[in-house]
Amino acid sequence: MAKVIENPRQLILTHAREILSEKGYSQLTMRGVATACGIALGTIYNYFPNKNDLMVEMMSDYWKTFQSEVDLILGGSGSFSKKLQGIYHSLEGFVGIFRVEWLKPELYQAEEVMGSSRGRKFQAIEMLAARLAKWMEVEGIRFKVMSSREAAAFVVMNFLAMIQTPLVDYTVLEEVILSLLEEEGRGSAN
Structure with a gap:
């Protein structure tokens, strides 16, 4: 009789995350995940046709957690600066966790992954910018030379660039962002 596994998808993701964090992307194999889970390799392929699909799913799960953190940061108390800093550190x-994977061309080169992975990545970034823009509008935070939507996109893309290639200290970017605020439109910026 076949072994019944409670929530096999979550079991697979949990063990895949452990392997990724302990051994890195190059050591993450479908066979290794199956062994760690104590299930047949074919079962893994029923849920994730390949390693790239597994990575995309792990990144999506972590992104959902990050989005919840952003909601808590924006809904909490504190100045605009403190909230930006919180979002930056959470991002x-x-x-x-995924820096190396985000920069690996093989994750995006496969045609079947290109659409879903890259599309999800950019969709998630756009959703973060939209959430930040909406919050800035509600709080009355306005910028001198750009709309809330443009400002949010500017913030998010610069955060990502700084995290992936840390050539500038966070405080420098924060000063640039604050210098772009309209004095009368600072809302809860201070």
């Missing part, structure tokens, strides 16, 4: 934690 830094997310990207830190």
Whole structure:
């Protein structure tokens, strides 16, 4: 009789995350995940046709957690600066887990992954920018030379660039962002 596994998808993701964090992307194999889970290799392929699909799913799960953190940061107390800093550090934690994978061309070169992975990545970034823009509008935070949507996209893309290639200290970017605020439109920026 076949072994019944409670929530096999979650079991697979949990063990895949452990392998990724302990051994890295190059050591993450479908066979290794199956062994860690104590299930047949074919069962893994029923849920994730290949390693790239497994990675995309792990990144999506972590992104959902990150989005919840952003909601808590924006809904909490504190200045605009403190909230930006909180979002930056939370995003830094997310990207830190997947930095190498985000930059690996093989994750995006396969045609079947290109659409779903890259599309999800950019869709998630756009959703973060939209969430930040909406929050800035509600709080009355306005910028001198750009709309809330453009400002949010500017912030998010610069956060990502700084995290992936840390050539500038966070405080420098924060000063640039704050210098772009309209004095009368600072809302809860201070």
